[in-house]
Amino acid sequence: MSEHIASKKTYIVVWASLMCLTAATAGASYLELGHFNIVLALLIATCKATLVALIFMGVKYISQKMTWVVIVAGLFWLFILISLSMTDYISRSWR
């Protein structure tokens, strides 16, 4: 068995970072940044999601390549769904 076991410290550091990022996103919502409010909020959320996926879900330690293919395919599908839907709706008012 070549399973990776992360240290307790790794998990606690990741958790502390997630809590700090939550405080950061809550604080950032009080700033007046116009359209960048949502950009910043989603940026922080993506950082948090990446941390959870890489360390807590162990994506960083997955050795099976097919699992990588599955994950990347899922994210690529989500990218297609969001980008094609939004470019459609946003460009409808362009005449």
Added chain:
Amino acid sequence: MSDSSPTLAAHQPGLQHHFATMEQQTDASVMGMWVFLVTEIMFFGGMFVGYMIYRYMYYGPWLEGSQHMDFWWGTINTAVLLCSSLTMALGVRASQLGQRRMLVTFLLITILFGLGFLGIKSIEYHGHWVDGQFPGANFRFSGPNPAQVELFFSFYWAMTGFHALHVLIGIGLVTYVVYRSWKGAYGPDYHNPVENVGLYWHFVDIVWIYLYPLLYLISHKHLSG
């Protein structure tokens, strides 16, 4: 005649017969779990894109609806779920190391955090219900664009509702794994169910990580109370 197969006699107790090795079995199972999680991405992805399109079309009503979210309950619930993910990760680690007592303890704490999340969510739901913020015949809103604000609340209830359902299912799955762990079913050689339930739990956490800013933090103008 029945003793003539040495490969069957020597295998580990957790190994199912259609796999050659434990490693192959675990890899296949984890990949299967990820295939399921991708279908979950598709399930929630549809609602997220619907949210984004209507947010783009009706930004004002979205802003209005968001100001009726309870900023502090939402923030606290985010922290509660992140804590539950930590204890879940530590539980999976304990199963990898064969620490049965630690495994059971961490999973039980995870369940408590999950129940805490649902408790806070039901306080919020009750408030929205009493204030007439559930879409349908009882929906009350006196400001401009009531139909679009109602649409925001439809997305709010559907997205957080399906998320809460996932937390509830997660609690059920963790409860089953706690029972099996207590019976000593998992150890360093075989703990794949713990791992897969962990993946599910963390995935549900990630969904909330996006729901929190999208629903609660649209504007800095949070209503007090």
